Amino acid sequence: MLKQKKYLLFLVSALFAISFVSAMGVTYPQPQNIELSPGQSSFFTFQIQSDDFPLTCVPIIEETQGLELAFTQEYNIEANQKYNIKPQVIIPKDTPVGAYKALFCMECSPSEEVAGSKVIPRFCNLPVTVNVVSERTRPNKFDETESNIVIWITLLTISIVILAIVIFFLVRKRSAYPSYSNQQMQ
């Protein structure tokens, strides 16, 4: 039996030009061997390098060993950028002292619509290593930023409380002394 061939125009990934190269790179996170105590957090940074196309990159956490990694849901990177990403690593309070290593991936795809099938690189095994210690012996490179955030949150909280107290007393004062117009009416 002759093999019946069905001819079908099966176009896959219609492209404008095959010679376009998707150039992107991801650096390993810095710093490594972050020293933290249980309950503390710090930041680390890594870089995504784009070429001629804008990218949308999404973090994928592979392994945490109990550490918590805080990323933005996705990162939009313009073309020809060296884009620094600064996630946070958080040590849960009950984490035992020891060395930890979390791994994550960054999956990046062209932000713009393409007329064919996308080829998507996924950069994996990006490590974040943390030494959990009972007492810190040194600062980490990005601790200060975290401290600033804590300070700002604290100041904001205090400001809100003060504002609430002021409003409370103003309302209370207004209730205790009826307005002049009300007195006139009476």
Add this chain to the structure above:
Amino acid sequence: MDKRGKFKILLILVSFILVVSFSYIVISQGATGQFIIGNEPPYVVNNTFAIKDGANSGDWDNVFDPVIDTHDKDTKFRFNVKDSNPDVLNVRLCIGTAINPSTTGDCNVVNYNFPIVAPGIHSPSLGAPLTYTYNTNPTGTLEGIAETISLSSLDCSGGFCSKTFYIDVIVDDNSGEITTTPFTFNLINNAPSVPSSLNPSSTHDPTPDLTWTAVDIDDGSKDKWPADTLTYYAQIGASSFGSTDYLNSVSAVPAASGASFISPIPWGTPGVSQAVTSTFARIWSTDNFNITSSNYEATLNLIDNLPTFVDIHLSDEDIIAGEASCTVFLPNSCAINPTQGNYSSINMILSVKDVDADCSSFATTSQLTLCLVNSTSLDTCTPTSNNFRTYNIGFNAAESSADNCNYTLSILSGDSQGIEFFRLPGVYKMYLSPVASQAGASISWSSGYLWEYVSLIAPFYTDTVYLGDRQVDGGDGIQLNQWNPGLSLATMTNKGNILINLEWEATDPSSDGSTCDGKTATCWDLSSDLSNALQIDDDNIQETDSSNLFTANIVETPSRITFGPFGGLSICDSINCNSPSLNETLNTYFHINPPTGLSPGTYNTQITFTV
């Protein structure tokens, strides 16, 4: 003439005759007497001799003072002479250094003859006033060994100088009487005080302006008049007090003075933080009488504070001081991120402290040497040993202020002075040459810091691919239920610095843009016939793989298959990534065998590779 006029004339004549006649009668009638008026000696009027010893009009020393003295070497003398007889007086002023100078013939300081004093001049009760000013009036013809009204160090004791001069005033009345009246006076002087308080005692200027304090108590007050003008002598030498290697100066100004150096003080030998040259300064002064003070001796140090290391910041981006330090966050050192497929940029700031705050006044540089010597290696990193890149770092005035001096380096990405992307990641040694000052550089300089070259994953690859044998690629189009060899080449190149192991996966191709879930007329379920669906290959022939990589069946996401050079996609060894001996690149083709039952259309899949 009338009768009345004749009578008057007659009366006058008669009266004259009578007066003459009566006078004759009286004289001729008295007793005869005689007295003799002798010639009296001339003299110096008592208490009139004085010497000027102060600026005010009343500042004269005379016999009423305990001592007749003066500090004025141009002193003025005064006295009065008189003679009871109306004689013409010759007056001579004799001043000598020994007693009774006029009698010993030793008027060796002044031997001055005043102009003659006429009788009418000295006739008043206080006689004739005479004045003599030394160094204004002539000294006359001196006798013996001539001397002056002056002092020498032999006349001094304990800082006080005094010399007695002997005066004879000789008055001759030219009638046989000559009187000699002796006086004495002391010429007094205080030696200048020892200079003090040399300023500065240390300096950063090889030819500094020097000041010091000098005092002479002969300040112009009475007995100390006129005020002395001091002449200063300053010497600065290399080896001992009194040597004159750098300064040998005389300055006749009335105050502590600057002095001109004959040669700059040389900079010393650098130590840890300073280079010090100790010099020996000697200063003294002389006064109007050329009396010399004692020497003031002090050391003067030329100090060059050597630049000391503060920090070094290194980054591939703009320096953020808190983050790019190579010294603060150890063991994490300053890091440089490679630039994919290119030379990395390098920015560096070297901060040093220069206490002298003059780093902007002279051009200095430093050198940064980056080595690819691992931090744990025993190999050294110097500009001549294992150096990978050596950069000259220039002083940056805009980034510096006062004693904070910054030296900067900026190399843009793509500059061949940057670091190639393919250099292996690691923590490496660096060497920082010390910043020199005028005297040189510190012998203790921090240079043992590390830098890190970060790992970069950078597979250059296409972002879209053609599958199968399109006619445009020379094929015969896509046929169902048979292999359609991939003809479109997509090459992957490792443009990072770590080995790349590749895993591949794909979503089910669909023609309507929907997410496939099982085989339909518009969806090709890759998992339904895994070994007979979508393949990746490094050549465009589906059937055979002789010397090339074997084809691999790409599985449906989330499963993955491994395809790539054995051992991974190699790291390049040049910017061009064209080494024939390395697997730096990977050619890929995609063969497809779409099943029957698929509707005509353009099918899309999403191929993901994981590194």
